[in-house]
Amino acid sequence: MNGVMKGGLTLATIGAVCAALVATTYLLTRDRIAANEQAWLEKSLEPVLAGLFFEGSVSESMRVIRAPHDLPGPDDVIIYRLFAEEKPVAALFAVTARDGYAGSIRVLVGIEYDGTVTGIRILEHRETPGLGDRIVSSRSDWVFQFDGRSLGNPNADGWALKRDGGQFDQLTGASVTPRAIISAVKATLIYFDAHREELFAAPATGDEE
């Protein structure tokens, strides 16, 4: 057998062994990883669900709103709808605020059927540590001021930082970050107001990609 063949065979054998190793590990960890992701999802949705009464599991009612849409962000938006006794209770939106200080910020916005914000949380961000990252609930109370707000409370002009003539507290040393979030939440509320009935009427998208 010549050298090239021999080398090729060695490479193929080692490749096959490596593939088998990875496949085995994948099979052994697959269920755990899926369970972790599900648990993480439910845990990250929990804070904006506080005080709501609903039936069934949150993730069952998932629906994907395909781009283009009027929600913040260029990508498809995932929403979760909550029902109690067949009546809509609230909807959760995972939207993207594109104009953060360091790229996009993923924001989870919970809105009750009557248009009141149940709460917002930051899912993902790359803002400056110590300045912009105080939008995260574990670092400061800033995000809690959205609780109970709606499109009429404050009115359209009030949806801005106090510095810009609005009603929302600023974060010292960061103004780009909070502005991005305020406008994303406002845009989500406007979308919800305009599409409320069809949002709750459509069937769940389920696992369809």
Add this chain to the structure above:
Amino acid sequence: MKSGRFIERLQVGLWKGNPGLVQLLGLCPLLAVTSTFVNGLGLGIATLFVLACSNVLVSATRRWIRHEIRIPIYVLIIASLVTCIELIIKAWFPSLDRSLGIFIPLIVTNCAIVARAEIFASRNTISSSLADGIGMGAGFTVLLMAIGFFRELIGHGSILSDLDMLFGGDPGPGLVIVDGGWLLAILPPGAFFSLALAVAAKNALDRKKKMTKRA
């Protein structure tokens, strides 16, 4: 292999030939994840494990591997190991996975690992390659931990925060010494400054030792 040889390999990895301090290899993950102690420890352990396993595998197969195809084989071995470790971390340490994020798959590109396979494991016995992998991995881990500790202390004013990511339990802010800190330390420039300080400190210590020996 005698235990004396093992200790010698460990010494080389930890000090004389430390992959980060002396060879200046694997700086991308080193600079990127060391914003806290626990991140450094997590990536360090993962790197140590990959290094030890890849050294053993490369050493065990060294007789059958022709010189021309050795690099693709190293890459195959290292990439599969890293993929397995990534899956294991995702399954058993999900919060660490969220914090280290893309740096786990990036272990593949840590040139310290291919360097050890090429320079050491392909020419030595399995046991000394294992010792070399553990030594080099430990050296890298200790450096990651030290820089992480330093940057966290200066930048956040805390020690050992978020240990729950690795060891479970309740999330904790660690030991807060001062509230807030000097932001620069956790930003990317802080990583470069810290590494430079560490390399300078090592060189100063070595020189001092040499002087006392001579005197």
